[in-house]
Each structure stands twice: as structure tokens, then as C-alpha cells.
Amino acid sequence: MYIFDLDGTLIDSNGVWVQIDLDFLSRRGLSVTEEYTEFVTHATYQNAAGFTKEYFSLPETPEEIMKAWSDMAFDAYAHTVPLKDGVREFLFRCGREGLPMAVATSCMPHLCDAALRQHGIRDLFQAVITADEAGCDKRNPEIYLMAARRLEAAPEECTVFEDSPAAVLSARSAGMRVVGVYDSFFAPWEEEMRRRCHGYIRSFRELL
Known part of the structure; x- marks a missing residue:
């Protein structure tokens, strides 16, 4: 998941x-x-x-x-706004394999929906959870736990992909495996991310 x-x-x-x-x-x-x-x-x-x-x-x-x-x-x-490198290929591969997927985001719901539909990937996700719906920001693990419940998965069955150091800690506290994703905004914290995450990628092409 x-x-x-x-x-x-x-x-x-x-x-x-x-x-x-x-x-x-x-x-x-x-x-x-x-x-x-x-x-x-x-x-x-x-x-x-x-x-x-x-x-x-x-x-x-x-x-x-x-x-x-x-x-x-x-x-x-x-x-x-573009997809990041390798995202389209990775998501569609996961979709072909029938892997359950969700989005957990701080983004405004209508902006999230617009971005996913722009790229034709909205239907690949079984659930889209926003911080507004969860009633908390991503420093609270509830948003990830809510996503797991929507996927009908236990936390330990889930892998979270995140670019933010604070969100990584939150997802780990939810009992989930975490893969850090490089983003230039958080580049100063890359070494910290590598220490905190179970894995770290600079591009989703590394997972293809």
C-alpha cells in the first residue's frame, strides 16, 4: 500500500x-x-x-x-504545474499491478483535484485525504492513519512517500515505512532526510 x-x-x-x-x-x-x-x-x-x-x-x-x-x-x-521526474511511469505501473494507493496532502482540496486531473492520474488513487478533511496538519500522524483506513490496510503495511522532514517524522510515528523524495525546497535537509527515512530517492525513475 x-x-x-x-x-x-x-x-x-x-x-x-x-x-x-x-x-x-x-x-x-x-x-x-x-x-x-x-x-x-x-x-x-x-x-x-x-x-x-x-x-x-x-x-x-x-x-x-x-x-x-x-x-x-x-x-x-x-x-x-508538472509532475516530478518518473512519477507518471511509476504510478501507472503500480496501477497496472493493482497496488492500492492514496494521496495524503496539505493542499487545498480543489487544487489537489485540479492537479491530479490535469495529469490524468486521479483515478489511480483509491483515496485522497486532505489536511482539511483530517482536521490536522501533517505533523499529526492522523492524516496518514486515515489514509491507511481508507485503503483498509494496517499502518505497517503502508509505505509513505514524503519530501518534508517534519512529515517524515509524523509518518514514521504512525508506524509506517517512509521513503524520502528529494525536492529543492527541502534540499538543505537532505542528509537529515536520508537518516530519518527507510529509503531516499531523487527521482521516481530509481524505482522503475
Whole structure:
């Protein structure tokens, strides 16, 4: 049973969110900080929006902030964000072999759906679990446990593919095998990822 993160694992989208953060804040005369990035990278959208409002004392409501982010991101997810190297071939091979697969993501549900459908891979997954549905961010293992339940699998039967160091720890705490996936956004933590994961790949072509 395979459980995949979306952003930075299946699709090359982390750069989209870096740019959205920069553009959203610069339009308000503000700048990204390390503390801010660390929080919103792993938060649910609602929590990230609430944090953004409080952190920068913005007049917008969290709902208005989420809509602004969504509007900025949708075109990219629906049309231009690419799959990462080897993902298409690996997923379709797993599909041909009848291997149950799920997505567990912090991505907004409609953006996740747009990206998966853009690439024609939505129907390969038996379940798509978002942090909004799970009610927690990916530092909480519940999102992975929920995905396992949807696949009717025990945690120890599941392998999780993740690009984030914090998410890797969460998936391991759920009792799952974890394969780290290289992404340039988390490149400074590559050695840490290699230590924490059961395996580590720079491309899904390594698994073909």
C-alpha cells in the first residue's frame, strides 16, 4: 500500500507557494520570515491563513486570505504545474499491478483535484485525504492513519512517500515505512532526510 504526499513529492509545486507567499506579502509591503515559512509550510490552509492574519496584523479575514491564495494558485495547478521526474511511469505501473494507493496532502482540496486531473492520474488513487478533511496538519500522524483506513490496510503495511522532514517524522510515528523524495525546497535537509527515512530517492525513475 502506497501513500503519497502531493506538493514536492508527486508534483513540482513548492516553488509556486514560495512565489505566492512573496507576492501576497509584497503587495502589502511585507516580507517573508523564516519563522513564518516554517509554520505555514506544514499548517492546514485554515490555520495558515489565521496565522498569517495574526502574524502580520492583516485586516483581511482568514477566509479572504485563503481565497486570495486559491485564486493565485489555481491556474498553475490546473494547467502548468508538472509532475516530478518518473512519477507518471511509476504510478501507472503500480496501477497496472493493482497496488492500492492514496494521496495524503496539505493542499487545498480543489487544487489537489485540479492537479491530479490535469495529469490524468486521479483515478489511480483509491483515496485522497486532505489536511482539511483530517482536521490536522501533517505533523499529526492522523492524516496518514486515515489514509491507511481508507485503503483498509494496517499502518505497517503502508509505505509513505514524503519530501518534508517534519512529515517524515509524523509518518514514521504512525508506524509506517517512509521513503524520502528529494525536492529543492527541502534540499538543505537532505542528509537529515536520508537518516530519518527507510529509503531516499531523487527521482521516481530509481524505482522503475
